């Protein structure tokens with residue numbers, strides 16, 4: 422079976438897969454560019470970009486970027502996004518993952534938009550003000566949630582404050598890596614498994630128009646993709 426295309430706002434992906442952003446130092450331009458070149462969405466992490474191109478930032482005597490503006494460097498992110506785009510040869514799309522929890526979140530989101538990212542993917546907290554930081558940019562916004570309740574809150578808030586909605590949403594279950602929206606003990610409960618969360622999130626998504634739901638966490642094979 423051929424997988425169907427995935428449309429998110431203005432983006433059409435021939436391969437309906439979004440590569441998870443992985444910080445620090447895992448998903449940079451080479452991975453994201455290679456994924457996009459296959460027709461999917463490659464995602465670079467905006468966290469710690471100063472470590473990727475140390476020659477662009479101010480460092481202390483141990484070679485560590487100084488402060489948030491050098492750790493999450495605007496110039497380095499710009500270079501990463503541009504190189505990822507070059508590597509993609511115009512196929513797929515390039516997203517930037519920005520963790521809500523980082524210092525300088527608003528500035529880094531704006532940096533990503535200025536760098537020419539096609540989408541911002543944002544979790545590790547509720548990105549309730551995300552639209553505010555990309556004003557004037559035509560960019561897809563994709564929050565990461567782990568419950569229908571979180572999706573509802575985001576949609577209600579964005580609609581009321583910014584008259585816009587997410588272009589898609591990532592539902593991350595407890596098998597995902599990185600920062601999660603679950604307590605450790607809940608990760609093992611049936612009601613928090615991805616297949617239990619999905620129906621209620623799909624139901625909530627229906628209230629907000631053509632909102633695509635992308636599942637993450639334990640979706641590792643063609644069979645897993647087909648199942649979801």
Ligand SMILES: Cc1cc2nc3c(=O)[nH]c(=O)nc-3n(C[C@H](O)[C@H](O)[C@H](O)COP(=O)(O)O)c2cc1C
Nearest residue numbers: 441442443444518544596597598599637638639640
């Ligand atoms: C090593 C590692 C680092 C990650 N870092 C981030 C991150 O910085 N931001 C984020 O939103 N998700 C992060 N994640 C989660 C991934 O983006 C992705 O959603 C998740 O890994 C999907 O689940 P899977 O690994 O089962 O495919 C990370 C995952 C891994 C394994």
